[in-house]
Structures are given as C-alpha cells and as structure tokens.
Amino acid sequence: MPAALPNFDSTAFRSALGRFATGVTVVTAIGPDGRPVGLTVSSFNSVSLTPPLVLWSLSLTSSSLPMLEAARHYAVNVLAADQLDIAKRFAVRGNPADRFAQVSWRPGENGAPLLHGCTAWFECYNRSRYHEGDHCIFVGEVERCGHTDAMPLVFHAGGFDLTPQRARKAPPSP
Numbered sequence: 001m002p003a004a005l006p007n008f009d010s011t012a013f014r015s016a017l018g019r020f021a022t023g024v025t026v027v028t029a030i031g032p033d034g035r036p037v038g039l040t041v042s043s044f045n046s047v048s049l050t051p052p053l054v055l056w057s058l059s060l061t062s063s064s065l066p067m068l069e070a071a072r073h074y075a076v077n078v079l080a081a082d083q084l085d086i087a088k089r090f091a092v093r094g095n096p097a098d099r100f101a102q103v104s105w106r107p108g109e110n111g112a113p114l115l116h117g118c119t120a121w122f123e124c125y126n127r128s129r130y131h132e133g134d135h136c137i138f139v140g141e142v143e144r145c146g147h148t149d150a151m152p153l154v155f156h157a158g159g160f161d162l163t164p165q166r167a168r169k170a171p172p173s174p
C-alpha cells in the first residue's frame with residue numbers, strides 16, 4: 001500500500017524538521033575545470049563505522065550537482081562556531097568557485113579543498129548517489145578524517161545558534 005497523503009503543508013514540514021538541530025558543513029570538490037566548488041550543507045550524517053560511510057543530500061536544483069556527481073572525491077568540512085561568515089558565503093547562490101575568494105584552504109590528499117579553521121573534516125571517495133524526491137543523497141566512503149576541540153557551529157529552527165555551549169533554561173512544557 002502506498003503512503004497516505006501528508007496532513008501538513010511544506011511550511012509545517014520544514015518547521016518540524018528545523019527542530020532537529022544539526023551542525024553546519026561545507027562540502028567541497030574540484031570541478032572539471034580545475035576550480036574549487038563548494039556549498040553549505042547541514043544534511044550531513046553518519047551511516048556506517050565499518051566501512052566508514054557518511055551521507056548528505058543535495059537539492060536537484062543545485063548548480064553544483066553535476067560537478068559533485070562527477071567528482072571522484074569530495075571533502076566535508078565541519079564548521080567551527082566562529083565560521084558563521086563561511087556558512088553564509090557558501091550558501092549564496094552564484095558562481096561556486098567565487099565562494100573561495102578570501103577563504104584560506106589547502107587541497108586534501110585527493111585534491112578536495114580542506115577549509116582552514118574547521119572543527120572536523122572528512123575526505124571522502126564519492127561512493128554512491130541516489131535520487132530521492134527533489135534531492136540527491138550522496139554516500140561517501142571516508143578515506144581520511146581529523147578534528148580539533150573547537151566548538152561546532154549549530155543550526156536549528158532556520159537560524160544559526162551562536163551559543164551552543166551556554167546552557168539555557170527550557171520554557172515550561174504546555
């Protein structure tokens with residue numbers, strides 16, 4: 001039997017999804033012209049420890065889609081709390097290569113850009129891609145990774161949470 005029709009609209013769906021707090025990453029690769037490409041991605045998650053697999057999803061309307069589908073390798077750069085400017089810069093529509101202007105980075109072992117100052121990074125082999133609904137799900141096989149102790153940038157309810165380390169009092173339950 002197919003799924004029942006949703007009892008919500010897309011605004012309610014987005015609002016509910018937004019209650020799931022995430023980190024913020026920038027996924028990067030080298031395009032066919034040799035220039036770096038990258039965009040802000042919060043759909044990153046772990047899949048498997050053995051083999052080491054991660055996933056993230058990309059809108060089918062993304063201008064970076066053909067380059068990221070074709071890339072053999074990409075990097076997932078997990079942003080630190082003080083990298084809000086990078087998160088915003090890599091989310092602006094336009095030429096993906098221009099986003100790297102004034103951003104400090106170095107090529108990873110397989111060329112994919114590693115951004116300076118991130119709290120973690122995963123160098124991935126572009127293992128598989130699945131088109132589902134209006135997104136493409138990428139599963140990456142992690143070849144190298146690293147991390148620092150820097151606090152992560154956090155995104156939830158449609159905004160950046162700049163004080164994840166500070167305990168806040170929850171409002172009373174209804």
Ligand SMILES: Cc1cc2nc3c(=O)[nH]c(=O)nc-3n(C[C@H](O)[C@H](O)[C@H](O)COP(=O)(O)O)c2cc1C
Pocket residue numbers: 024039040041042043044057058059061062063064065087088090091092093094095096155
């Ligand atoms: C915090 C945040 C998280 C985002 N996560 C995703 C994501 O997981 N997948 C996606 O396709 N776009 C995501 N976006 C939107 C893209 O970063 C944005 O649309 C970007 O301009 C796409 O660039 P492109 O069209 O050049 O690929 C996110 C944006 C922000 C601000």
